[in-house]
Structures are given as structure tokens and as C-alpha cells.
Amino acid sequence: MTERAETIEQSRAASPAPVSGFSGADIPAYEDYAHCVHCGLCLNHCPTYKLWGLEADSPRGRIRQIVLVDQGRLPLGDSFVKHIDQCLDCRACETACPSGVEYGKLVEAARAQIEQNYRRPFFSRLARDFVFRGLLPYPRRIAAVARLLSVYQRSGLQSLARSSGILRLLGLADREKLLPPIDREFFFSQLGRTYPAVGARRAQVALFAGCVAQVSFSALHEATIRVLTANGCEVVVPTGQTCCGALAAHAGVRDVARSLARTNLDVFLGGDFDAVITNAAGCGSTLKEYEHLFAAGTPENNKAHEFRKKMRDATEFLADLGLSARLTPLPMRVTYQDSCHLLHGQKVREAPRELLRAIPQLELVEMAMADYCCGSAGSYNVTETETSLALLAEKMKHARATNAQTIVTANPGCLLQMRAGAAIHGTGQEVVHVMELLDRAMGKKS
Ligand code: SF4
Numbered sequence: 001m002t003e004r005a006e007t008i009e010q011s012r013a014a015s016p017a018p019v020s021g022f023s024g025a026d027i028p029a030y031e032d033y034a035h036c037v038h039c040g041l042c043l044n045h046c047p048t049y050k051l052w053g054l055e056a057d058s059p060r061g062r063i064r065q066i067v068l069v070d071q072g073r074l075p076l077g078d079s080f081v082k083h084i085d086q087c088l089d090c091r092a093c094e095t096a097c098p099s100g101v102e103y104g105k106l107v108e109a110a111r112a113q114i115e116q117n118y119r120r121p122f123f124s125r126l127a128r129d130f131v132f133r134g135l136l137p138y139p140r141r142i143a144a145v146a147r148l149l150s151v152y153q154r155s156g157l158q159s160l161a162r163s164s165g166i167l168r169l170l171g172l173a174d175r176e177k178l179l180p181p182i183d184r185e186f187f188f189s190q191l192g193r194t195y196p197a198v199g200a201r202r203a204q205v206a207l208f209a210g211c212v213a214q215v216s217f218s219a220l221h222e223a224t225i226r227v228l229t230a231n232g233c234e235v236v237v238p239t240g241q242t243c244c245g246a247l248a249a250h251a252g253v254r255d256v257a258r259s260l261a262r263t264n265l266d267v268f269l270g271g272d273f274d275a276v277i278t279n280a281a282g283c284g285s286t287l288k289e290y291e292h293l294f295a296a297g298t299p300e301n302n303k304a305h306e307f308r309k310k311m312r313d314a315t316e317f318l319a320d321l322g323l324s325a326r327l328t329p330l331p332m333r334v335t336y337q338d339s340c341h342l343l344h345g346q347k348v349r350e351a352p353r354e355l356l357r358a359i360p361q362l363e364l365v366e367m368a369m370a371d372y373c374c375g376s377a378g379s380y381n382v383t384e385t386e387t388s389l390a391l392l393a394e395k396m397k398h399a400r401a402t403n404a405q406t407i408v409t410a411n412p413g414c415l416l417q418m419r420a421g422a423a424i425h426g427t428g429q430e431v432v433h434v435m436e437l438l439d440r441a442m443g444k445k446s
């Protein structure tokens, strides 16, 4: 602990009244927030600051509020919760920060404090408990809810609900548009399978399959497996793997995130894989940062450290390995939307672009502000729908201006959001994952 941190600790201990508004586990660390020198260089990279122009909704303002609560000078109350909730956790401020402030760690610790020390309204508590504690950790429950949604989507109920105006009456019209289309067959049935490499084996990798992705992105998983095997990778889909815990960690529900992390660490470190691959940047960023969930020196932290060395985004892994499969020309104009948790969370910018440029006759045009959040941000588009849609409107303006027929991204959450954006704003653009486009260039239909 640094000298100043010790002084704060001593003053907390010496004061008759509690100095800090934080208590319990996962307190934002002085060592983390003290790096902020309040220079403000992050402000113009922050989507919520750009939207509202309010210091309290900027990275610097949010860090200041965290400091004030830690010093007992601001209550951990409604105002603090509102500004922390309104943060996308997109981490664009981290990329912009010259002082190396790890903002993601700070905001997630602040949310853990809110989870422990603040009473949210009844229905909010109910919904959060259901999603984070009762649903995401349980694949069977995810499958059951997905089956119900599938009936809603395929029976005509969805069309009826949309055309009758009932969704608008209930205030659910915008949220409903963001529902993922449910697969006819779930990916759960593929757990335990091994897909052999085509030709000489260049690597053996494990595929991380996720939670919701297994009921709504099976086609993407299959395309990813085809691309990996065509490029000489044997792909194992280990059984026993579970949700990565990203949504829980981002929401401050860290006990659940820890429990999921323990399971995944055991499963993926149980095999001698060259790499563990994910096609979901949001998951990848949390999987690579499991170390943040466990105290330094604990066995779990050591495991997380080992795991981090293996964990790779599919684009990052393939760009490093080098494509060996033959690519057929795709004469099309595409633009790439960075996923925040790939670019800002994992610092991967070039790999997806490099793979796209490798496709013959494909023209890649850069979109203005491609590094700016689309508004998906995990569950943000459900909890802060209005803000999410405002960011999406801005994003679609830039996407349309490229005249690209296809928008490519590297994260299922961004795919859903951008597809909804293309539909709402009538841009007529298709939205696909990098793996799906590579799969198409390898002659497969995806
Ligand atoms: S987070 Fe970084 S960029 Fe932002 S005000 Fe603090 S030091 Fe400056």
C-alpha cells in the first residue's frame, strides 16, 4: 500500500464517524483512482459526456464522485447511483487516458458497492436478481426462457404484439426490438464435441461458447468453427463451461461473476489447449480479466493469470496464426464497427481489419467514430434504452455515410444493436460478424 493510501486508511480508522461511504467487499482502490490527474483528456471520448455535456456524466466526473464517496463527502445515494448507472462501461476513456487510469476496474467496483449498500426500487431488484442470479448461471433455465421466446417469435404473437400497439402502450416497444432472434437448435448440444482440423493441424484450441449466444448465435459459433478448422485448428468445445460472468461483473454482482469464473477456470485450464477462443468481445474482455475478481496471491488469481495467457479473441488469434485457407473474392463494400470491449477492453484494433483486408475484392471503408460505442454495452440497451437509442442513431448516421452495403463487427451484442439500428433507421445494410464474412469467403453460406 502506498503512503497516501495508508494515511487514508489511518484516518478512516481514527475517525469516530465512518469516513468512507464504501464498505464490504470490492471497494474502489485508492491506488486505482489516484492515477487520475483530472486533466480532462478523456472527456471528448466519452459518449455520455458528448451526449449531455455534464461533468457528472464524464469519466473525470464519475471518478471524482467515487473519490468523494470514498472520503465520506458524498452519500452513496440516488445521484451517485444514477451517474454510475448511466456509464456504458465502454472504456473509451481508458484508451484516451495518458495517466493509465483503469476506469473499468473503478466503475465495476463502484457498482459492486452499489449492489451491496444501496436499495434499488422493488422491480429493479426483482429483475436484477432474476437475470444475474436466477438465469444467466443456469444453462437449462436459459434454454427454457429461450423456448418461450421462440414460441413468441414464431407463433405470430410477436407480429400481433408489434402491430396492435400493445408494446407501445406498455412502454416496451423499443426494448422488444432488441430481442435476439432465437435459434431453432441450440448450441448446447455441441458441447463436448471436437472438430478436426482440415489438413495439417496447426493448433488445438478450445471454443468458449457463452450463455445467451448458445440460444441465439449458434450460426455464428458454427461459422467460427468452420473458419478455425479450415485454417488448420482442431476445435474442442469443452463441456462444463458456463457464462463468462461479464454481465454480472459489469452490473456489480461480483459474487456471481466469481463463481462463474471459478467454473470456467477449472474447465479451460483442465485441457492443454494452445488457446481458448471467443467470438464475443464482451465476454473476452472479462475472461481475460478474471484476475480482477480475485485478490492477488490467491489460487484463483494465479489460475486467472495462467488463463489470461491462453485467452484470445477469434480475430486476434487468426490474424496472429495467419490465414491458410483459400479465400474466394467477395466484391463488396464493408465498414467495420469496433466493439468497445475488443478495442478499449482488449486493445485489439488491427486484427479484424487485417482479416477483412485479406478477402479478395472486398473494400473496407472506415466509418467516422467507429471507436465510439453503438449503445449496446451489455445490458445497457435494456436498462438505459433511451440513451442507447440516441447513441445508435448517431452510429447509424455514420454507418450510412460510408455507403457500405455491410457493417462488420466482432461482438454479438454489437451485431444485435446494429441490426436493430439498420432496421429502425432504414439503412438497408446487413450486419455480420468478421467470422461470418470469412466463412462466406471460404465458400460457406452463413
Ligand atoms: S481519467 Fe485520465 S484522461 Fe480522464 S481526467 Fe483522469 S487522468 Fe485525465
Ligand code: SF4
Pocket: 045, 046, 047, 048, 049, 057, 058, 059, 062, 086, 087, 088, 089, 090, 091, 092, 093, 094, 103
Ligand atoms: S466507460 Fe465510456 S461512458 Fe463510462 S465514463 Fe468511460 S467513456 Fe464515458
